Amino acid sequence: MSPNHEAPAQRPLRLGRPIAIVVVVAVLSTVIGLAVRAHDYHQVVSWTDAQELPTVQLAPVSGKADSHAMTLPGRIDAWISAPIHARVSGYLKSWDKDIGSTVNAGDTLGIIDTPELDQQFDQAKAVLVRAKASQHLAQITSQRWQHLLSSNSVSKQEADEKSGEAEVAAANVLSAQADVDRLAALESFKHITAPFSGTVTSRNTDIGDLISSTSESSPALFTVADTSKMRLYVRIPQGYAASIKPGMTVDLSVLEHPGQTYKATLIGSSGSVNQESGALLAQFEAPNPNGELLPGDYAEVSLPITVNTHVTTVPSTVLIFRAAGPQVAVLGADNRVQLRNVHIGMDLGDSLEIDHGLQPGDRIIDHPPDSLSQGDKVQLASAATPAKSTQAQPKQG
Numbered sequence: 526m527s528p529n530h531e532a533p534a535q536r537p538l539r540l541g542r543p544i545a546i547v548v549v550v551a552v553l554s555t556v557i558g559l560a561v562r563a564h565d566y567h568q569v570v571s572w573t574d575a576q577e578l579p580t581v582q583l584a585p586v587s588g589k590a591d592s593h594a595m596t597l598p599g600r601i602d603a604w605i606s607a608p609i610h611a612r613v614s615g616y617l618k619s620w621d622k623d624i625g626s627t628v629n630a631g632d633t634l635g636i637i638d639t640p641e642l643d644q645q646f647d648q649a650k651a652v653l654v655r656a657k658a659s660q661h662l663a664q665i666t667s668q669r670w671q672h673l674l675s676s677n678s679v680s681k682q683e684a685d686e687k688s689g690e691a692e693v694a695a696a697n698v699l700s701a702q703a704d705v706d707r708l709a710a711l712e713s714f715k716h717i718t719a720p721f722s723g724t725v726t727s728r729n730t731d732i733g734d735l736i737s738s739t740s741e742s743s744p745a746l747f748t749v750a751d752t753s754k755m756r757l758y759v760r761i762p763q764g765y766a767a768s769i770k771p772g773m774t775v776d777l778s779v780l781e782h783p784g785q786t787y788k789a790t791l792i793g794s795s796g797s798v799n800q801e802s803g804a805l806l807a808q809f810e811a812p813n814p815n816g817e818l819l820p821g822d823y824a825e826v827s828l829p830i831t832v833n834t835h836v837t838t839v840p841s842t843v844l845i846f847r848a849a850g851p852q853v854a855v856l857g858a859d860n861r862v863q864l865r866n867v868h869i870g871m872d873l874g875d876s877l878e879i880d881h882g883l884q885p886g887d888r889i890i891d892h893p894p895d896s897l898s899q900g901d902k903v904q905l906a907s908a909a910t911p912a913k914s915t916q917a918q919p920k921q922g
Contacts, residue, residue, distance in 0.1 A: 582906040583856065584843045584891035594827045595873070599759040599777060601811070601822040603752050605721060608745030611736045612714035615639035622747070624728050628719040634747045635717040637736055642715075646708040653701035656694070663687075663694035723751040726820065755811045755818045757789045759826050760804035764870050764880070768830040769794055769807050776827040777811065779818065787811055787818065789826075837883045838876055842892050844869075853883065854890040854897055862890070862901045 620635035622628055667687045674684040719725075727748040730736065737743055757777060761769055773791045778784075789809035798805050811818060845852040845864070855863045867882030883889070890903075897903075 579894055579897065579901065579903045580906050581854075581856070581890045581893065581903045584840050584889045586837060586839055586887075586889060594776075595765065595830050595871075597759055597761070597826050597828055599757050599809075599824040599826040601779070601818055601820065601824050602756045602758065603723075603726075603750035603820040604754045604756055604810075605723065605751040606726070606820060607720050607749050608727075609634065609717060609720070609747045609749065610743065610745050611637060611717070611738045613637055613639050613642055613711050613736075614738045615642065615715070615736055617730050617732055617734045617736055617746075619732060620728065620730065622719075622725050622728075624725050626725045627723075628725060628749060629722045630719055632719045633716050634719060634725070634749075635730070637715045637717065639712075639715055642708065642711055646705070646712055649701070649704045649708050653698070653705050656697040656701040660691070660694035660698045663691035667691040717746060719749050721749065721751055723749045723753075724816075726750045750820055752813055752816055752818070752820065755813045755820070757809040757811050757824060757826070759807050759809065759828065760799075760802055761794075761807050761828070762871060763798050763803050763805065765828075765830045766798065766805040768828070769805065773829070775809060775829070777824045779822050779824050781819075781822075782817055785817075836870055837879045837885075837887075838873075839879060839883075839889055840891060841872075841875055841877050843889050844877065845893055845897075853879070854893040855883075856888040856890055856903065856905075860902055860904060862897055862899060862903060864897075864899045 615637045618636040618638040622632065622634045628634070667684075667690070670679055670684045670687040673679040674681060725747055727745070729744045730746045736746070757775075759775075769791065771791060775789050775791075776786045777789055778786055789811035791807060792810045793808050795806040839853070843853050845854060849866060851867055851869060852864050853867050855865055857863050865882045865887075867879045869877050870880035871878040890897075
């Protein structure tokens with residue numbers, strides 16, 4: 526190689542492509558980071574908005590039916606119950622029947638000692654004997670004077686006077702006899718008797734007690750009740766008075782016999798609605814051959830009634846009490862609250878029958894918050910998603 530020969534020139538290094546790749550990667554990383562941060566920001570905003578919406582749940586609404594059973598309180602009374610008071614004054618000499626005793630009509634419950642009445646009765650009988658003697662003498666005298674009148678031995682005036690005295694004597698006998706009969710009837714009241722067959726449910730006297738027949742405040746000496754069948758009284762709300770039909774049968778239960786059901790048949794109703802209670806009083810007959818039903822029992826009565834198709838049964842927890850009156854919160858199609866003014870047809874305790882203000886298919890909010898207002902947007906509990914802290918917070922860095 527000659528010294529004058531020049532070496533070939535070296536190619537410049539190609540650094541542009543790596544730099545471009547680095548720049549592109551940096552730009553992409555920045556874009557991805559911004560997108561991730563924007564996504565996290567939107568997640569935080571959505572989570573915050575969701576937390577601000579009240580979460581509600583829907584109340585179960587009973588389906589419509591032509592009829593159903595309604596439970597009402599009832600009162601059981603004896604078929605016949607007679608408080609027995611004294612008709613004569615005196616002292617109780619003895620009593621023969623105590624509470625729980627079974628008696629027949631005419632059985633003696635007790636005897637009253639009446640010394641004053643006995644004396645009056647003896648005196649009245651003596652007066653009657655004297656009146657009869659006077660009548661006998663007056664009749665004989667009248668007859669004699671009539672014979673004397675026929676022979677013109679006496680005047681007609683004198684004969685008429687004797688005839689009048691005989692008539693007065695006869696009237697005195699009738700008066701004395703009536704007095705004796707009256708006192709004899711009172712004497713019969715010395716024996717306190719059962720007016721009908723039944724059970725003695727109370728005895729409010731004892732031997733030696735002073736008994737007055739003239740005091741209105743005196744308690745009944747005995748009470749006899751016929752419990753072979755019972756009367757069941759039920760107050761029917763006005764809205765269901767039309768369900769009371771002749772011959773209808775109801776089921777009843779009492780506390781002392783849990784799980785046991787008795788039958789009762791309608792025998793009549795008051796035919797009017799009480800202005801104070803707003804209810805119709807219905808009377809049922811319940812057979813009681815074994816004496817299991819007791820007078821004065823509280824009964825739960827299952828009454829079959831016809832359902833108004835406009836009535837909706839909802840839990841009592843849906844009700845809102847405010848100045849506008851009772852209201853119910855209904856969830857609209859856009860999940861916004863509609864407050865409806867409603868009328869309670871029947872308060873059944875745990876549930877309410879609403880006969881005005883609700884429509885079929887309404888979504889009713891159960892346990893509505895106190896702050897709930899018209900048009901508020903809410904979310905259903907089943908649609909609410911649980912919050913996750915890792916997704917709710919934006920990434921750091």
